[in-house]
Each structure stands twice: as C-alpha cells, then as structure tokens.
Amino acid sequence: MKRICPGARAFAAMLVLVGMQCCLLFPNAVRASEKLPEASTVTRRMIERAQAVARAEQGPQYTYDKRSLLQELDAAGQTIKSEEKFYHVQLIAGFPFNRLVKVQGRELTSEELKKEEHKEERLRQKFVSADGRKMAARKEALVTPELLERYQFEVKERVSLSNRATLVLTFRPKEGKLPTKTITDKLLNRMAGTVWVDEADGDTAKLSVNLVEPVSLGWFGVLGSLSQCELSLERQRMSEGVWVNARQVLLIQYRKLTATRHFRTTEESSGFKKAETALTAPKS
Secondary structure (H helix, E strand, O other): OOOOOHHHHHHHHHHHHHHHHHHHHOOOHHHHHOOOOOHHHHHHHHHHHHHHHHHOOOOOOEEEEEEEEEEEEOOOOOEEEEEEEEEEEEEEOOEEEEEEEEEOOEEOOHHHHHHHHHHHHHHHHHHHHOOHHHHHHHOOOOOOHHHHOOEEEEEEEEEEEOOEEEEEEEEEEOOOOOOOOOHHHHHHOOEEEEEEEEOOOOOEEEEEEEEOOOEEEOHHHOOEEEEEEEEEEEEEEOOOOOEEEEEEEEEEEEEEOOEEEEEEEEEEEEEEEEOOOOEOOOOO
16 A cells, blocks of 8 residues: 655645635635526515615614715816815614715814704704605615616626625616616616625625716707716625615716716715614604
C-alpha cells in the first residue's frame, strides 16, 4: 500500500478545516451553486413582502439624519452650482417628515425655523383631519403587481451582499401594448435596469435603473423632453429585519423649449435610531 506522507495529511486536514470555517463564517457563500429560482417566483415574493410591510401597523420605525446635495451640471458633467441641505427625519402619525436643520452648512435663521415649524404643524393637522381610507391609501405598497407587470425579468445570478444571499435580476420593458395614460406611464415604459433582491426577506437591497429612450414632454414634445434619467439606490437592513434607504443618486437631463439642463441629486441617510414612540398627530 502506498504511504501518504505526514505533510500531505496535514495539508489535507488544513483544507478541510478552512472549508468548515468558511461555511460557518460565510453561510450564504455556499448557496451560489444552488439552482436559481424562476423570475416569477422572485417577483411574487417581492410583491408579498411589499404588501406585508404596507399592512404592518406596529413595525419598528426609525428617525435618522439625511444629507441632500443638488448639483446643476454642465455638458461635461462638471458642477456649475450646488445646494446642500441637512434634515432630521422624524415620524408624524407613522410617516416620515423631513425637518430642515441646515442649509449650505449654516444653521437656520429664526424665520426659516418658523417656516419649518409651520410646515410640521400643517402636516400634523392634515393627519388629524384625514379619514381612514386616505390614511390607508398612503400605506399602499410601492411594489405592486401593476408595476412589475410592465417588465420582463431575468434572474442572472446569486451573490452575497453584506453576507446575505442576494438574487440579481435584470429587467426591461415588455414588448407590446403598455399603459400610456400619463407621463409617469411613459417614463416607466422606458426604464430598464438591475435589482438586487434579498433572498430571505424578498426585499430590495439595491437598485440601478436608467431611461432607455427619451420621453417627450408636452404636445408632441414641443415643450421639451427627458433624455436622461438614471437612479441608483442602496438599502440597509436593520437588526429587526426592516430595510431602509441608505443612499440614492438621481441623474437627469431634460430639454425645456430650447434650453438643456442637467442635474444630479444625492441623498445619504445615517444615524438610524429606533423610534420609541412615533410622533403622532395631537388629539383634537
């Protein structure tokens, strides 16, 4: 019988040990070789997840800080002018309210503070007077069957994001007749991109979408057109399983009459804190 040298045994044992450690430390990595699910299965899970989140009345909610940067760009993509704002996002009747706290790095003036207080009070009163149906309508899911029905999805691969198994789907508008009643319809019908879906939760972890052809604005495009619209979104999973928007960048270019304008807006959220008690509208 052929003898195996001690060095070979030690090397083989090391490989086994390393493999076991990888399985323990990176449990989602071993799922990459599993069979990919059908696109219809993934999109159905996305809809179910969105509806469940919309129906949730007492799920964990958060306050946080948000930085917003609006930049006007030239033809080469260089910044012509910009405006930076900072917000503290709090909850009113369970809905987020962006309270402005800084503009261009400076604190608000007394007049600006009064405007923010007045805006907040108007929102509170709006919730006091709102009936149950209107409140329920605001809680409707953002990911709906009608939205996803516009697109053809394809599951491309399984990757690991934040050590969680994530499915990568590409999508493009379906061929044939699509709703065209509104500008929003026309815009959605010309969007394509990639969505990263957390396999366990069925929630969107990341999104990249862009306009594949221009959209005319006004009468036969006489008033202008939208020639570029690119959106990237990164989301973060909280410990309670709630997903929040962490960063998004929107790049648009449009023509209004004879002038072409190019803008980029960036929003970054941080300092998420679980709201102990939602800031609800005062009782009448």
